[in-house]
Amino acid sequence: MVDYTLKEIISAKDIQNRVKELARDIEEDYRNREVSEVIFVGILKGAFIFLADLLRNLNLPAKVDFMRISTYGLNTVSSEEIKITKDIELDIRDKHVLLVEDIVDTGYSLKWVVDYLLTKKPASLKVCVFIDKKERRRCAVEVDYVGFTVEQGFLVGYGLDYSEKYRHLPGIYEVCFSGVRT
Ligand SMILES: O=P(O)(O)OC[C@H]1O[C@H](OP(=O)(O)OP(=O)(O)O)[C@H](O)[C@@H]1O
Ligand code: HPA
Numbered sequence: 792m793v794d795y796t797l798k799e800i801i802s803a804k805d806i807q808n809r810v811k812e813l814a815r816d817i818e819e820d821y822r823n824r825e826v827s828e829v830i831f832v833g834i835l836k837g838a839f840i841f842l843a844d845l846l847r848n849l850n851l852p853a854k855v856d857f858m859r860i861s862t863y864g865l866n867t868v869s870s871e872e873i874k875i876t877k878d879i880e881l882d883i884r885d886k887h888v889l890l891v892e893d894i895v896d897t898g899y900s901l902k903w904v905v906d907y908l909l910t911k912k913p914a915s916l917k918v919c920v921f922i923d924k925k926e927r928r929r930c931a932v933e934v935d936y937v938g939f940t941v942e943q944g945f946l947v948g949y950g951l952d953y954s955e956k957y958r959h960l961p962g963i964y965e966v967c968f969s970g971v972r973t
């Protein structure tokens with residue numbers, strides 16, 4: 792049995808305010824570059840809520856696609872071995888792509904997806920992550936837009952799960968383990 796409690800670290804209101812700011816930054820950057828259309832690629836499942844909120848705050852011609860890779864599964868530890876379980880369906884060659892992730896932790900997933908999408912030769916590829924978590928970073932990844940920076944802790948809510956639970960929570964919570972983990 793795993794004993795734990797959830798402690799709120801980012802409120803739903805703070806998230807909504809930050810998402811609006813991020814959307815404004817993204818809009819301004821692409822407008823300044825005179826980009827007429829952006830393809831948003833969300834990484835399932837975690838990014839589904841962030842991507843939906845981001846898009847609804849943006850006034851920019853956008854298309855949406857999703858990709859799913861297998862890494863964490865039901866665990867809190869990354870497997871390092873990554874496979875595509877659902878590929879994107881749009882052709883991104885010569886298109887401007889914004890990759891949207893819920894969290895960068897070790898960095899393995901993001902690095903792998905960036906390298907993969909670059910093989911499809913987009914006109915540009917930028918990265919937007921909701922949470923940049925520093926503690927377990929193992930590989931360097933360049934991120935263009937960051938919602939919040941967090942030092943440590945296993946986080947849930949706003950798309951993030953622990954064993955598929957808590958994705959629906961509107962805030963971000965740290966999982967505080969108290970008992971013996973078996
Ligand atoms: O930086 P990393 O250490 O690679 O971790 C980040 C990745 O791990 C989580 O995905 P997960 O495999 O849990 O899939 P999910 O989004 O379906 O929960 C998260 O959504 C990121 O994609
Ligand atoms: O802190 C986290 N929470 C949920 N999923 C994750 N995947 C990597 N890090 C995390």
Ligand SMILES: [Mg+2]
Nearest residue numbers: 837863864952
């Ligand atoms: Mg997960």
